[in-house]
Amino acid sequence: MAVILAIETSTTVCSVALFKEGQLLGASELQIEKSHSSHITVMVAQLVENCGLTLADVSAVAVSGGPGSYTGLRIGSSTAKGLCFSLDIPLLEVSTLYGLAAQVIAATPNPEQYLFCPMLDARRMEVYTCLLTHELEEVMPVTPVILDEHLLQEKLTQQPIIFFGSGAAKYKPLVSEQPNALFIEAILPSAKTIGQLALAKYDKQQFEDIAYYEPFYLKDVYITGAGKSTANV
CATH class of the missing domain: 3.30.420.40 (ATPase, nucleotide binding domain)
Known part of the structure; x- marks a missing residue:
């Protein structure tokens, strides 16, 4: 039991x-x-x-x-x-991001038609995010990004993506003309x-080592150039 x-x-x-x-x-x-x-x-x-x-x-x-x-x-x-x-x-x-995505996937009809992008606010124009299939397979790994209009543009031309979480509202104005960018509010x-x-x-007995376990803080955002994040895809 x-x-x-x-x-x-x-x-x-x-x-x-x-x-x-x-x-x-x-x-x-x-x-x-x-x-x-x-x-x-x-x-x-x-x-x-x-x-x-x-x-x-x-x-x-x-x-x-x-x-x-x-x-x-x-x-x-x-x-x-x-x-x-x-x-x-x-x-x-x-x-945490997988937990958010699981909520949305469970409530989405025909979830296989979409990709799922949870975003947690990391202050200013930064978010913690990833991109997942309906089976929680990673298309983009968990990473910190600085939001700009180039983020995920290639993926958005190929398939609808559902955005949600505390950081998604900051991204919405940047893709307001992109029909494949869908947003859901109040996902906590x-x-x-x-x-x-x-x-x-x-x-599966996939347990953590209690003595050495630390949370995944993901505090740093790495910038490769003017306004471009390493997570731009």
Whole structure:
């Protein structure tokens, strides 16, 4: 009986979810800035109790591994590692961007017709992003970019791309005349999708080394020339 606790703290959203045998038992979420450190452990304890379980019943902890807020990722990973150490259970990591994409893919009719581009705001005109198929296969790996009108133009001439996440609004004006650029608002990170994606990793025993695990901060943006990011494709 696998019970997986999922934690998402990579942005302003603080979210936890609990799964048993692949089924969602419950979830709790706050969208209050700078609330993670004071609320995350309380949310975990309350959720487990409300679902009629104890922490001793948890088989593994899944954490949103970034990219995202440095402070948020530190809080999430520290909480997850602490639980894994104390309970002697494995740690699972899921990409924050993959978690966002999984939400949109699940709600998109005929998702095979599109590519999916989650974008997390990294301040100014910078975002953390990647480009994925409907099966979460990478077309462009997770990378930091500085947004400009050249980003993904070649791909946009070939196939519709759905953009979403906290950074997508900054890109929208740059491709306003491109019919293949589609935008969805109000897609926020959630522990529910982190947990769903972690289930496959748990079955394959793709566990992290708890002692050495660090989140994927992806802090630096590398520039190759005037206004051009290395991620332009």
